Amino acid sequence: MREHPIRIYDTMTRRKRQFKPLNPPEVTMYVCGPTVYEEPHIGNLRTFASGDLIRRWLTHRGYRVKYVMNITDIEDKTIRDSGKAGKTLKEFTDYYTGIFLRGIDTLNIRRATAHPKATIYVPQMIEFISELVERGFAYEAEDGVYFDIDKFPGYGRLSGVDLSKTERTERVASDSYDKEDAQDFALWKKATAEELERGIYFESPWGRGRPGWHIECSAMSRELLGETIDIHAGGEDLAFPHHENEVAQSESLTGKQFVRFWLHMRFLRVGGSRMGKSLGNYVIFDQILEKHSPEALRYFYISTQYRRPLDFTWPAMETAENTVRRLENTLDMIENAMRGPDANLDYGDLEDRLLKKVRTEEEAFGAAMDDDFDTPVALGHLHAAAGAVNEYLTGPANKGVLLEAADTYRTMLNTLGLFEEKKEGSDEDTERLIGLIIDLREEQRKAKNYAFADMIRDRLQEAGVTIQDTAGGATWKIAKS
């Protein structure tokens, strides 16, 4: 086995560095997840597809990636919009969490090792803030607890914000703000009258309130991955203030380096400007699915490296669709040939050329991926491998040789999340469907429609699925036939 040095661009040091995890083969990776107050648009999804790609490649290279992507269910926007919608915060954020998870499943983005919700980790956040206060890095003010950025000399190093050039007069209470407003930021926000009335608060040493957005990721990352993690990633807009503040909080608390590699994914753009809800130029995943396959969107994303801006247009989606169908066509041709007659049991020049070509392309594909996940270059080699297979299949195929070439080709596709062989796929689909039926039955039980709930149970039983009602909800198993 050969060593494969992976090089990753790190925002903190502003250069590509060789990647070495702290405790190989384990890699700890944290990606700032969605704020669940709207349907994710395809700009948001690009970030998560990039995270998935990086995780897949590291896994392919033999690392064991512990991958955490949080769900931000409590911050300014989720509170504001749930109120507007007349829903409880939980109802509202559960709904959008469901949409998000179904979206990433459809896009074949693998679920993270953990998707922690911020509201579950509030005790850890309170502990974190208390320690910062005790040690003089944070202070209590009238409306909350703030981090004192003067106490952290490294403040600004990640995002390049220049404190000497910013007007420093006030504290900033809101979760999002611009570089020009680098100020002491809120770790804890005391509950407003509206929040008290709606029951959106937690008890704390500073009275009733709730965490600020930035402390959420620091606390969850520390709890689930430890004090120093290998990779922390997120959209480019998160470098300031979110990640800058995370560094300040975490490194002040532990005195250790928080993150060894900072990765920032660039925006998806429309007509030169960022795709965003506030700009009204966004496209949601469902709009893509009306016209295109999930593979086409994945292909469109990786046609540009994660660290470069990508411009969305419908013709570009069309091109991605056509290209991805060509790659699929090669898979179909392989399958057909494998089912065909054994017309060639020999090993000649054509076989030799095929294997050599496919192996060379795979090597080059890997080298491109090792170089900061350079997908456009890698795709060139993938297409060259497909071309070699297509050419070989114009004549009678030696199935042994074809199988070897096909394995290599499929592996390349799968590391990109394309046409992954769904060995467990049908099982997964079945599980999801049964889960859905059981949720519906629970609803009926809650509504005291017991006869209907019993009918669902009996019909499932006939289909070989046994349900058991427990205190924690229903569990089920499939009888092996």
Ligand SMILES: [Zn+2]
């Ligand atoms: Zn975050």
